[in-house]
Amino acid sequence: MLTKRIIACLDVRGGRVVKGVKFVDIVDAGDPAELAHRHAAAGADEIVLLDITATHEGRGTLLDTVKRTAAALFVPFTVGGGIRSAEDAAAVFDAGADKVSINSSAIARPELIGEIGGSFGAQAVIVAVDARRVEGRGVEEAEVFVSGGRKAAGRRVLDWVREAEERGAGEILLTSMDTDGMRSGFDCELTAMVSGAVQIPVIASGGAGTAGHFVEVFGQGKADAALAASIFHFGVTDSRELKAALQLAGVPVRLPC
Amino acid sequence: MIAIIDYKAGNLTSVVKTLNYLGVHEMVVTQDPAVVYGAAKVVLPGVGHFQATSLLHELGLADAVRESIAKGAWFLGICVGLQWLFEGSTEAPGATGLGHFAGRCERFPAQFEGVELKSPHVGWNSLERLSAYSRLLRGVERGGFVYYTHSWRAPVIHETAAVTEYGGAFTGVVEKDNVMGVQFHPEKSSAVGLQVLKNFVEL
Numbered sequence: 084m085l086t087k088r089i090i091a092c093l094d095v096r097g098g099r100v101v102k103g104v105k106f107v108d109i110v111d112a113g114d115p116a117e118l119a120h121r122h123a124a125a126g127a128d129e130i131v132l133l134d135i136t137a138t139h140e141g142r143g144t145l146l147d148t149v150k151r152t153a154a155a156l157f158v159p160f161t162v163g164g165g166i167r168s169a170e171d172a173a174a175v176f177d178a179g180a181d182k183v184s185i186n187s188s189a190i191a192r193p194e195l196i197g198e199i200g201g202s203f204g205a206q207a208v209i210v211a212v213d214a215r216r217v218e219g220r221g222v223e224e225a226e227v228f229v230s231g232g233r234k235a236a237g238r239r240v241l242d243w244v245r246e247a248e249e250r251g252a253g254e255i256l257l258t259s260m261d262t263d264g265m266r267s268g269f270d271c272e273l274t275a276m277v278s279g280a281v282q283i284p285v286i287a288s289g290g291a292g293t294a295g296h297f298v299e300v301f302g303q304g305k306a307d308a309a310l311a312a313s314i315f316h317f318g319v320t321d322s323r324e325l326k327a328a329l330q331l332a333g334v335p336v337r338l339p340c
Numbered sequence: 341m342i343a344i345i346d347y348k349a350g351n352l353t354s355v356v357k358t359l360n361y362l363g364v365h366e367m368v369v370t371q372d373p374a375v376v377y378g379a380a381k382v383v384l385p386g387v388g389h390f391q392a393t394s395l396l397h398e399l400g401l402a403d404a405v406r407e408s409i410a411k412g413a414w415f416l417g418i419c420v421g422l423q424w425l426f427e428g429s430t431e432a433p434g435a436t437g438l439g440h441f442a443g444r445c446e447r448f449p450a451q452f453e454g455v456e457l458k459s460p461h462v463g464w465n466s467l468e469r470l471s472a473y474s475r476l477l478r479g480v481e482r483g484g485f486v487y488y489t490h491s492w493r494a495p496v497i498h499e500t501a502a503v504t505e506y507g508g509a510f511t512g513v514v515e516k517d518n519v520m521g522v523q524f525h526p527e528k529s530s531a532v533g534l535q536v537l538k539n540f541v542e543l
Contacts (some may be wrong), residue, residue, distance in 0.1 A: 085465045085506055086485065123530070128464055153354075155361060159487060161529050176351045181528060203351055204388040206460065206489040231490040253464065253489075284462045307463065337485040 086335045087301045088127040088308035089322050090286060091122035091315055095164075096136045098144045102312070115153040122315065123158050126322035128337060129154060131184065131256075131310065134164030135231075141225025142208030146178045161209060169198040176203055183263040184256055187229040190236045190243070200251040209286070210247040211256040214240045214273060222272045232260050240273070241280055248281045255281060256310065259289040274304035286310055294320070294328035297331055301334050342367040342541075343379035345401060349392035349420060355385045362534070362541050369541045373404035381543070382408055387419035387525075390445070390492065391432035402438060409440070414543050415519045416476075422514060422521030423494055424528045431492045440519055443495040445455040452507035460491040463482040465524075467512050467532075474501040476513060484532040486512070486524035494498050494523065 093100045093115050102110040112118070126284045132152060134145045140267050142165065144254045144338060149162055162175045163184030172183045189210050198209045213228045227236040227243050236243075244255050255279050259270035269290045278285040284307035287300045291311050326336040346352060347367050359367055368375060376382055382405060386392065396402045409415055417425050428437045429445035437445075448459040456463065464485045470477050486504075493510035496503055503511040504523070514521045520540070526533035 085461065085463050087462050153357065157358065157361075157528060158529050159525075177353060179353055179357060181351065181354060204349070206387055206462070207351065251462070264369070279363065284458065300400060318451055 086128075086337045087306070087329070088128040088286075089126070089297070089325060089329075089336070090131055090161075090308055090310045091102070091127035091322065092131040092133060092288070092310050092312040093118055093122075094133050094135045095145070095148060096134075098322040101135070113149070115148050119152045119156055119160075121141050122322065123156060126324075126326055126338065127158065127290075128308070129159040129161065131163065133184070134162070134335040136164075138294060142174075142272050149175060149178040149180055163211060167195075169195070169202060172203065172207075174198045176207070177211065181209045182209050182253070184209040186213065190229050191237070192225065193246060193340035196247060196250040196252050200253070205251045208243075208252050209254045209256050211258065212240060212244060212247075212268075212277075213258050213260055215260040216270075222276055225273055225276075228260060235263070240277065244277050244281050248283050252283060254284045254286060254308075256288060258288045258310075259328065262290030263288070264288055268292065268296040269300040269304055269306070269309070271299050274300055274306050278305035278307070284308060287311075289327045294325050294332075297325065297329055298321040298332045298334055301329075342381040342383060343462075344369045344383045344385065345374045345396070345405075346371050347386065347392055347395045347399075347401070349386045350433055351387065352385055354525075354527045355383065355418065356420055356486075358537060359533070359541065360536055361385035364541055371399055371401070373400040376404040377408050379408070379413060380460070381414040381540070383540075384415070384417045384421035386418060386424070387489070388420060388466060389431060389437050390423060390429040391505050392452045393420065393437070393524060394432070394435040397436070405438065409519055414540065416532060417521035418527075419452050419490060419525060421524060422511070422523050423492060425514065425521050426494050427520065429490060429492050441494075441497060441499055441516070443497050445492045445494050447492050448507045457507045460489060461493075461506045462489045464529075465506060467504060469500075469503045469509075470513075471501040472517070474513065474515050476522070476536055476539050478494070479499060479535050480532055485513065486522075486526070486529040486532050488524045490523060492499070494521075507537045
């Protein structure tokens, strides 16, 4: 049986994993390679590394980090942040990534999806969508935001995910800006809407606080996978504990051996 | 010497890296039929479109593989590499497979048992109905999880060594004598995947 995936996400700045607490402070949470391996050993189904600086100077550091992280990592490994061209993507694949995640650059130039997919296969392209609901309107009016959530893209989430799929995206990584960092649960209604609108897998992100939240997003939210970031970092729980709880709740998961 | 065939279908880094990790140092990534023919083991990786395999015929690699198999070299096809061992795929009706195994690859059905089936099939799924005689699956247990990402699948045939269920059973592993294929990505399949590759390396 196809299992629901738990994906551990590492935000990286200047070669270190960082984590914002209460939206501002950046706390050093460790070495990316070390943390990625720890997550994989604890049963994370995939690792995502997001470069949150994504500056020109930082690219060399990032590629080095990707290389070190990928060296002995035998689960799918996604890298995102600052990938603006097929060449940027190629460099990241060369360093050992299996998939890239593109966000603002795909909105700015949607052809990028097909360009990367054409060379590396659709399975290697994740289109990340930052979504925010519009006050007083239904979930179908939720809007896409870019530039780290600072700018409205002027597009509905529903339209954009359909276009991304048509252009050859392999998966959608859907982050709810309304629930992100709140640890009060995923936006299941939003996730279910997107999952129903596309055939490709949908990874839910934003709002994980408890194992119960994952049960909800896999059930009501119809998510194929869920991203967990802050829930893992400081030993709150790990994939092993999370998956044991999910299994008890009847969610099919790959249990670590 | 292991020859890894590069037919410009996706990313070979992961496969090379994993074989390195398993202690393989004698390997070459190649498009040269002579190198393929001369190798004791041949790996055909591949993520991408079945159409990309037409390059194997154009470059004379298909003949090199056929001859190499005939003289007893070990062969492992991964993902599209497994599919290519069959007669063909509806993904690219014009491109022929090696035809070493009978049957054609087809797309997952849009529905299964009255329920909508999502495609591609992406994620960790289990290996079932393992053949006790499989050399590739030595030490792998029934229910072991492996990572898949594909929209087309090979039918279950006599030489199927393990199946996976998604919209019905399909061939997860095929094996007959020296010719083997896996639909999943062993290089991304954690402990089970490493065991499969280790088995191949140690043949």
